[in-house]
Amino acid sequence: MAVKVMIPTPLRAYAGKQESVEVQAKTVAEALTALTGTFGELKKHLFSDDGRLRSFVNVYVNDEDIRYLQKDQTQVREGDTISIVPSIAGGARI
């Protein structure tokens, strides 16, 4: 299935400065694997060392948060849009 992955502004430098990338995938996991396979520098900003999506990386399929669907096993259909949307977090050392 051809799906569009929307790239958030802070990651576009690692995706050829593109706002979106089209990949072939049947699930969100396959789409992100295809994306990071093509643009390897994205991987460390999307995934922690244990291979899980970082907690502040939010993924939507057509505006539905995959946490409320089947997570990275959420299936995608031809023409779907996957959006990567940041959360912003931080704080003092204490």
Add this chain to the structure above:
Amino acid sequence: MSVASLKVRDEMMRRIHAHGVETYPHECCGALLGRDNDDTREVVDLLPLANRRDDSPRNRFEVTPDDVRLAEKTAREKKLELIGWYHSHPDAPARPSEYDRDHAWPWYSYIIVSVQKGEPKDTTSWRLHDDRAGYDPEAIEIIMHTSSI
């Protein structure tokens, strides 16, 4: 390697400081709206946001994806870009913590203001390294600006 610089309009700096004082002893947070060219970046406006970390607001802040989308929409409406974020460190230095680094996104400018006993003190700005291993400081240049955006 030269240090990047971040131009900040004086009124924006005053507003960031005021927000940090308003929410003290809790952390404040908000979006930096402005313009980014290859050579220069300038903060032209702000979008103060609610700190969504109700459980630990004294030393943590969070901006939800919905608020990030609101910031992006606000920037577009003002014909600006979402170029970064600000937050305060109550009674702590204006330096990125390990928690800040671990949760940061590249490209964005991160302004941190230290609010000591309710008073704004040091204000710094930082950008995450490409390899996520650390931060590069940005030199803040205050721009005196009196006309409207």
